Amino acid sequence: MKDAGHRERIRAALEHEVTERVPVNNFALVTAARSAGFTVEQARSDPKISARVSIDYSLKTLSDFVKPVLDSQVPFADLGMNVRFPDDDYGYIKEHPVKDAEDIDELAFFDPEVAKECPSFTRVIVNGLEETSRMLEEDLHICGLSWGPITTAGYMMGTEDMLMMTMMDPDIVKKLMKKTAPFVTAMQNKMIDSGATVMWMADPTSSEDLISPAMFREYSYPALKEVISDVKAEHDVQSFLHICGNTLDTMLMLPELKVDCFSFDHAVDVEKAKKKAGKKMALMGNIDPVRMILDSTPENIMEECFRIIDVAGRNGGFILAPGCETPQASPDENVRAMGQAGVDYWKKR
16 A cells, blocks of 8 residues: 555644645545446445445545445444435435333344344445455545444434433433444444544534533533543544534533544534634534535635635644535535645645
8 A cells, every 4th residue: 555645644633733735534425426427326235336436536536535435324224224225325214213211122233243233234334444445555544434322322213302302301312322332332343443544423413403512411422432432442543523513612522532533514613613622632624515515616615725724724633624525416626626725725825
């Protein structure tokens, strides 16, 4: 594997050092399949296609990270839940198995180490990561993907019902999360064993648009702390956490959880986020994925990227990326413009 400086740039960013190039994460999954002319289902069902299109897309868009086409709804299918997988989109859950405490007692999570218990997780995620690691030509960081504990719990119970239950019977929600946290840990460990070089977790239900910072402290905080600490006890990896929406108060708690880099949404003011994070953790973000990456022009995207780096990246501790996943139909030249901004920033600023 060629050492092209990708991982060194990330290491420097996490340690708040400045390098000759601002690191970039294209934050793409199914976008890579679309760019290469494949459907989501073709990439989802064939680990070699998933790996190849993702690597090619990352190199083409000047990203320092690669993530194969991982559908985060796949594990729920292996749990026996009713999940529909459209031909050209992510799967979606049609029914939620948990209604009460008795249902939680009966929940049986699969062991990610036992392939026959989780054939879909193994094919789509484990094999996708293995193929990515095998095919990788440069030292891009390889990302796995799992939902965080409270988001996973929301899929099991239904997010709206779960949030209602925090007011009616909070112990039920805490009981459910005590079961989801070890499950998330086990999936993360298996992904790292399969080739992921960082821990990547998305936890949109932890957003302040859904739960208050006080609720985050009560429900999400202990579960995230458990997952991150247990994974780091097994593997020497950096932890990356993404939360959608408003997170300005919540992010103050993240360094306590040993989050190395927080991926923050375009809805958050970048200057305020930088002040909140300080040098306690690195930040990743936060270009508007729709208004800019999907609908704007390379020239406007470059200008916006430079503006964001001016505020958040001049002293290190920053990775340039969209504020959420790159939309599937994003033009290649727009995504590459973001990567080019990372390359050109110090030359033109």
